[in-house]
Amino acid sequence: MADSTQLKSEALMEQMKLHMATDAGKKIVKKIGLVYQINIAPKKIGFNEKSFVVDLKKGEVKEGAYEDGKPDATFSFTDDDFVKVASGKMNPQIAFMRGAMKIKGSISAAQKFTPDIFPKPSKM
Amino acid sequence: MAMRELVTGGAACAVPGTSGSSNPLGALTDALIGSSSKNKERLREIPTATTTTSDGNFFAGTEEPFAALPGTEFEHPLQPNAQGSEFLQGFRSADQNRFADAWDEIQRPQIPHSLGRDSITNIPLEHGPPQRVLSSFLHSFVHSGHGSIPFRPTSLPVLGLSEGDKQCIRDRSSIMARHFFADKSEDFINTQVNALLSSLDIDNDVRSRGPMPGRLPELEEYWNESQGMKFGPYATDGWVTEFSQRQIEHNDPNAWVQSFERQHGANGWATEFEHEQSQLASIDQMRGANISSLAAMEHTRKLAHTLAQNNDPKFQNSKFLQFVSKMSRGEITIEDNQIKQATISAPGDWAAEYQQQYSGGQTWADQFVNEQHSHGQGWVNEFAAERELHGSVDGEWVNEFSKLHVNDWAEEFEHQVAEGVLGESAGDNWANAYDEYLNEQVALKQNSESSRGVYVFSDLNPYVGHPNPLKEGQELFRKGLLSESVLALEAEVLKNPDNSEGWRLLGIAHAENDDDQQAIAAMMRAQEVDPTNLEVLLALGVSHTNELEQAAALKYLYSWLRHHPKYGTIAPADQSDNLYYADVARLFNDAAKISPDDADVHIVLGVLYNLSREYDKAIEAFQTSLKLKPRDYSLWNKLGATQANSVQSADAILAYQQALDLKPNYVRAWANMGISYANQGMYEDSIRYYVRALSMNPKADNAWQYLRISLSCASRNDMLEACDSRNLDFLQKEFPL
Secondary structure (H helix, E strand, O other), X not given: XXXXXXXXXXXXXXXXXXXXXXXHHHHHHHHHOOEEEEEEEOOOOXXXXXXXXXXXXXXXXXXXXXXXXXXXXXXXEEHHHHHHHHOOOOOHHHHHHOOOOEEEEOHHHHHOOOHHHOOOOOOO | OHHHHHHHOOHHHOOOOOOOOOXXXXXXXXXHHHOHHHHHHHHHHOHHHXXXXXXXXXXXOOOOOOOOOXXXXXXXXXXXXXXXXXXXXXXXXHHHHHHHHHHHHHHOOOOOOOOOOOOHHHOOOOOOOHHHHHHHHHHHHHHHHHHOOOOOOOOOOOOOOOHHHHHHHHHHHHHHHHHHOOOOOHHHHHHHHHHHHHHOOOOOOOOOOOOOOOOOHHHHHHHHHHOOOOOOOXXXXXXXXHHHHHOOOOOOHHHHHHXXXXXXXXXXXXXXXXXXXXXXXXXXXXXXXXXXXXXXHHHHHHHHHHHHHOOOHXXXXXXXXXXXXXXXXXXXXXXXXXXXXXXXXXXXXXXXXXXXXXXXXXXXXXXXXXXXXOOOOHHHHHHHHHHHHHOOHHHHHHHHHXXXXXXXXXXXXXXXXXXXXXXXXXXXXXXXXXXHHHHHHHHHHHHHHHHOOOOOOOOOOOOOOOOOHHHHHHHHHHHOOHHHHHHHHHHHHHHOOOOHHHHHHHHHXXXXXXXXXXXXXXXXXXXXXXXXOXXXXXXXXXXXXXXXXXXXXXXXXXXXXXXXXXXHHHXXXXXXXXOOHHHHHHHHHHHHHHOOOOHHHHHHHHHHHHHOOOHHHHHHHHHHHHHHOOOOHHHHHHHHHHHHHOOOHHHHHHHHHHHHHHOOOOHHHHHHHHHHHHHOOOHHHHHHHHHHHHHHOOOOHHHHHHHHHHHXXXXXXXXXXHHHOOOHHHHHHHOOO
C-alpha cells in the first residue's frame, strides 16, 4: 500500500518483479544470470537504506538483503538517482564517476547492469 | 613567472616535445593559426566542400564560400614554424575523418532554413529551439572565419540569452575570432566579433578596442592581469570587465582581495568557496554523497584555503587564485554576502577555456610547482598526485565548479587538446560543443526549475502580442497541434497570469505532449488561481502519480474529493497531513456508491489504485468509466498505461490504439506504445513509435532516452549518434512507421 514514505524506486522494483514473469523478462534472466543487490536511500547514500535483490538467476525481485550467499554486485543509490539510471536519464558510467552510484563486488557483473534491464513505466 | 616563460620561452617551462628555447605556447597557437595555410588544401580534399550550396546560405550575401578562396588570405601564415607543421601533419593524418565529419555536420544544417538573409519567420518554431538558431548562427560565424569573409550582422530573433550566456558568448567569440583571424588586422577581428555580437544583441561596449600587441593577445592579457596591471582595456575576459566595473575607484587589484577580506574575513573567500561547494552539493540532487567529488572538493578547498593564507600580493593576484576565486565569484556576488544561484555560463566555460589555453592544464600546475618556494609542497604534491590518479583532475574541477551534470563538453575539449586535434576543426567543434552545452544547459535549467515547480517559458514565442491567444490556443489544441497550442497558451498566461483556464489547458497540453514536469508547473499555477477546480486537481494527481511522487499524488486526489460539491461532505477537512492511502480509497469507494454513474469518481479511483499498484482494481475502475465516457481519449490512455504497468502489454497496445484513433497527435500515447513494445523486447518496433512521438514533440526528453536504449538493444549502434544529436530527419527516414 502506498504511504508517504515510499520510495519511487519501489514502484520500479515492483514493475521489475512483474516483468520477470514475461518473455522479455525471461530473456533477461538468460542473458545476464547474475544476482544484484540494490540499496536505495531516500536522500543520502548509506542512510535509511532499503535493499532490494534483483535476482536475475532465478528471475525474482525481493525486498531485503540477499540471503542466499553473496550477490554478484551490490549497488547503492539515492532514490532519485536510481530512477534516473533505470530510466536511461543518467548513464551508469557517468553515475559511477560522479559518485551517484556505488558499486561493490564484481566489476564485470556491475557492467552488465544497464538501463535496458528495467521495464519502463507507462504514463497515464 | 612561469606564465611569462611559457609565453617567451624559458628553460623551466619547456613543453615536452619542443625545443626548450622557443615559445611553446606560441608554437601551439601558431600551429593552430598557421594551419590556415593548410586550410585550402584540406578543403579541396573534402569532396563535398565545393558542391553543396547549403553553405552558401550561411554567408550573408556572398557567393560560394570555397570558390571565394583564392588563397590570398592564406598566403601569409603567421610564422613559419617547424613545430607547427609537424604538429599539423600529425593532425592531418590522424584526423581526416573528424574534420570531414565536422564539415558534414555543417553541411547538414540543423535548422532546415538558413539564417542570414532569410527572415526570422522561416525558422520553424516547432523544431527550432533557440539554441539551434544560435548554433547555426555560430556555425556560420565559424564559416566566415574559414572563408575569411566578413560576417555581416544579421538580425536574429530574440534568443532569450541570459546575461551569463551573453557574457560567455562574448568572451568565447572574441577569443575564437582571434584564433581564426589572427592573421588579419585587429579591426577585422573586432568587426567580425561585433557583427556576431550585435546580431545576438549582446552588448559589446565592454569589448576592448585598443590594439592588442603581440601574437598572443589573450595570453598576454591574462598574464598582465596576473602581474597586477590595470584592468582597463584588457576586457576580453568578461570577469575582468565586471570586476573593473565594480571596482571603479580601485585601480589596485589587491583592493578586491582586501575588500573581500574585509567583508568576509581573511579566509572569507575560502569559506565562501566551501560554502558554495556545499551549496552546490545540496542543490545538485544528482550528487548525493559523492566521495570522489568530495575528495576533489576537499582538495580544492584546501587549495583555496592555502592560497588565502598566503599574503604575498603576487601570489594573491596570480592567475590561479583568480581562477579559483572566479569559480566562487561566478556563483556568488561579492556585495551581498548571499549565495546566488549559479548562472548558466561562467565558471565551467571559463575553466575549460583556461584549460584550452594552457594545453590541458599541465602548465599551471607546473607553474605552481615552481612557484611554491615559500609554501608547503604538500598540496601541490597532493594535487599533482591526484592528477596522475585521475588522468585529469582539471576535468573534475571543471565538473565541480561548473555544476554541469555531465560536462562532456569540457572533457571533450581536454581530449581534443590532448590529442592535438585542435586546429581547423576547432572552430566547428567549438560551435558543436557549444550547441551541446547550450542544449544541456537549457535542459538542465528546465529540469531544475521544473522540478521545483517553476514553469519554464519558451524563448521564441510568435504568439506574444496576439490579440486573443487563449482562443488561438484552444483552437490549436482542438486541432491536435500540441506544441503550437503550448506557445499560444503561454502567450495567454504571460498576458493574463490569472487566467486559470489558460494555465489548465497549458498543463493538459504538456501532459499530452509527454512532459509531466511542465504539466505540473502549469497546473500548480492553475491551482493557485482556482483552488477548487476539480479537473486541475485530478490532472495534478495524475502527473504526480506518473512521476512516482506518491504522497503528493494522494494529496491532490484527496483534494479532489474534498472540493467536490457532491462528495465533499464525506471527506473530513483537516486530514490533509495524515493521509493514509487506505482511508482515501475507502472514501472514494463510498463516493462511487453514492453515484455509480459518475465517471469521474471512477477515474480518480483508477488513478488511486495505480498509486497503490492494485492494477486489477484500477483496470476495473477505468473500464467502468470508459463505459460511461467511451470517447475520452485520455481515459483510453490511462487504461493502457495501467495495463502496461501490470505487464499486460498486448492489451495496453490495444487501448493506446483506441486513444490514437480518437486523437492522432497524442504524443504521450505514441510514446507509451513505444514503451509497451520495448518492454516486450520488441525493440525495432519500439524505435518506430518513439521516433513518431518525437517527431511530434522533439522536446520529449524521456522519449529520447528510451529511444537510445532501444537503439542499443536492437543493436543499432550506428544510429546512436543521430539519436544523441537529436537528428530527427535522419531517424524518421530510417525508422518510418
